[in-house]
Amino acid sequence: xxxxxxxxxxxxxxxxxxxxxxxxxxxxxxxxxxxxxxxxxxxxxxxxxxxxxxxxxxxxxxxxxxxxxxxxxxxxxxxxxxxxxxxxxxxxxxxxxxxxxxxxxxxxxxxxxxxxxxxxxxxxxxxxxxxxxxxxxxxxxxxxxxxxxxxxxxxxxxxxxxxxxxxxxxxxxxxxxxxxxxxxxxxxxxxxxxxxxxxxxxxxxxxxxxxxxxxxxxxx
Numbered sequence: 001x002x003x004x005x006x007x008x009x010x011x012x013x014x015x016x017x018x019x020x021x022x023x024x025x026x027x028x029x030x031x032x033x034x035x036x037x038x039x040x041x042x043x044x045x046x047x048x049x050x051x052x053x054x055x056x057x058x059x060x061x062x063x064x065x066x067x068x069x070x071x072x073x074x075x076x077x078x079x080x081x082x083x084x085x086x087x088x089x090x091x092x093x094x095x096x097x098x099x100x101x102x103x104x105x106x107x108x109x110x111x112x113x114x115x116x117x118x119x120x121x122x123x124x125x126x127x128x129x130x131x132x133x134x135x136x137x138x139x140x141x142x143x144x145x146x147x148x149x150x151x152x153x154x155x156x157x158x159x160x161x162x163x164x165x166x167x168x169x170x171x172x173x174x175x176x177x178x179x180x181x182x183x184x185x186x187x188x189x190x191x192x193x194x195x196x197x198x199x200x201x202x203x204x205x206x207x208x209x210x211x212x213x214x215x216x217x218x219x220x
Contacts, residue, residue: 046219
């Protein structure tokens with residue numbers, strides 16, 4: 001009754017309505033992990049962006065801070081990380097192995113202006129939701145910082161995206177720990193297009209001394 005009244009006062013967006021109608025299990029059935037070779041190393045992708053419900057979840061989480069969208073994406077990420085926690089060879093992309101007690105999760109950071117405008121980093125919120133149900137991973141939301149504000153990537157062609165993001169990140173000077181060759185870093189973004197953003201983050205982590213890096217995108 002209360003929702004009906006709220007919908008009369010504030011009509012829901014079409015993406016919002018779509019996400020209300022899908023069950024958690026049905027959303028999880030959309031997970032189709034694969035390795036996208038547009039970064040070095042390749043990026044693990046969880047969901048197909050061409051699926052309308054996935055697009056709805058990404059847009060609602062990113063532009064509207066939808067708790068439902070973030071929760072659905074967190075469920076998908078948690079399911080994948082749970083497998084990673086118990087399967088030490090699943091992410092052995094460079095014969096490095098994976099020890100869950102040495103795994104850091106690093107969200108792609110927003111620039112300061114965009115963070116103020118939105119009030120949240122949707123990738124960080126999704127990761128926090130996922131880690132409620134998964135053990136053995138340490139969230140490090142402040143490990144990477146933006147060196148400058150970057151133009152929106154949405155309308156840029158591939159070459160301009162790469163130039164736009166080159167050198168856009170660095171590791172925070174007050175990082176919580178020195179880089180340990182035994183530590184694995186998941187660096188996570190919401191959508192993979194050309195891979196320019198994730199590659200810039202990978203390069204920053206490597207420059208600081210990280211050797212085991214697994215880029216992951218919620219959708220592609």
